[in-house]
Amino acid sequence: MSEVEPWSLIYKKIYVLGAGAVGCYFGGMLARTHHDVTFIARPERAKVLNEAGLEMDCKSFHETIAVKASTELSILSDADLLLLSVKSLDTERTIAQVQSILPSKAVILSLQNGVANIDVASKVVANPIYAAVVYVAAGMIAHRTVKHHGRGELLIGNPSQVNDQDDQYLQGICALFEGAGVPCSITPQIKRDMWLKFLVNCSFNAISGIGQIPYGEMVKSPEIVKLIEEITKEFLAIAALEDVNITMSEAVAINASIATTMVTQVSSTAQDLARGKMTEIDFLNGYIVDLGKRYGIATPFNESVHALVKMLESQIK
Template identity: 25%
Template sequence: MTFAIFGAGGVGAYLGARLADAGHDVHLVARGDHLAALQTDGLRVESVAGDTAVDLPATDDPADVGPVDHVLFTVKAHDTRDAAADLDPLLGPETTVVSFQNGIDNERWIAEEVGDGHVVGGVAYIFSTIESPGVVAHTGGPARFVYGELDGSRTDRIEALHDALSACEGVEAVLADDIRVELWRKFAFICAHSGMTAATRKPIGRIRESPDSWAMYRRIVEEVVAVAQAEGIDLPDETAAEWVDFARDLDPEMYSSLHYDLTHGKRLELDALNGSVVRHAVDAGVDVPMNEAITGILRPWADERRE
């Protein structure tokens, strides 16, 4: 089976290496110093689930790859529209484009470029980053990947993807009954965790120690759940309590990718996270003051770093 990893960073390159180890034909689409290192030295993954090193074809031009069975789409959310416009050379009639990204709007944005028929929803639970060009560090998280057709159907192509990922070492593969529920479920957590660690510039341990901050963290989750339910997503009422319990047990020194981007001068995924909650809340008629506060605090930083 052939795969293109579009945006072969921490998440995409991890999956690419695991699929290659399982015997699949994998092509990496990357850029910059990371691409140069992949082309020269190959890809090395340093993982709590076991290290690996693979030498895979890597390019910044999808036309070098051609049509594949599956595109794993793992670019930052603020790059989704531009990157999706470059997908055409990778697409055959049955090619899936699986979004393993932050947020609940990416699938729609991709579909606007390539058509609904190609798009599959996905959720990634993994802490992995580019440690240095050509090197990905997987430091924690279950390496759990959840995916499914957006209409909930069990197609041949989604079953084939599930078989491929299930056979990979270091991957917990889950074929969802309703991927939209899974997308919103993770969204509720990541908006709270990313938003609060970035806005306070503090790790989760310090947020938990502050009653005001900890209450705000929970209210962000509750607001996202309320918006999801207002939009007809069957998200259980206990979702907020489950995520707060989960966050209570996280390493006290843990931050988030949004905090990392903020403190390292990078573009922010604000519009795909808390900013997206605010937009959806307007349409749904739900009040989201905590998400509005996070968006307002981080907006000047996000705007300054737009390309």
């Protein structure tokens, strides 16, 4: 690999599978720096992106980026890097659809919520699959505008043991994003970092969705702060049984950081419900509830917010 641009020899053709806020933000940052990025999107979004470009209304800039978009999975046949940003509930179906199309050289980076997606995808494809812990506050306005509310960094790694080939792939991904102005680092403890982000999702997403309320407003309510604390206690008990040890002080600190660095953000769960779409709640608090049943641990607070989001989902036509 070249010393100057090692990523250019590995990741020439980049595809974003799942052109929501996360996919459009990170794919847009790469496209903005003239990488060959194609978004796989639904027909309406693909048409608008092709015709009018991707508008990035970000904290440090506001630009419209000329991008390529398609509805066709068949174009993935020349992929070098696939940014997987579909909803967790769509992972298995989506990976099964592309399994015969993706070349064996293609590297997959999961930008998804939850902690089960790598395992789900790995059972379907043999391609290298890596996890990204995503900390970005962003949402989509109509079909072509990413509204960036804050942060935007990635932690990446292999939940399994890293070998020399993995290290090369991961370093290439880091160089790619760093060159596009996205802070990105490789972490040897990616499973723990995934669970720390998972904690944030379980603490904030459902409540934000139920109340259609941004994070900064949530923590102004003492009752909600107490609810977050109880959800967190249950979460940590389950995490320990999954060999992930997070202290209560660590958990409190990372929850607090989200409320202060993403003040105006509403959760992806809230955004889905507002658009009349099914959420990822079964892979967030619902996953904690399922693990609790498996281990014989009561999780009444996680069960409560999970049940309320499921109730709201049941109203979706």
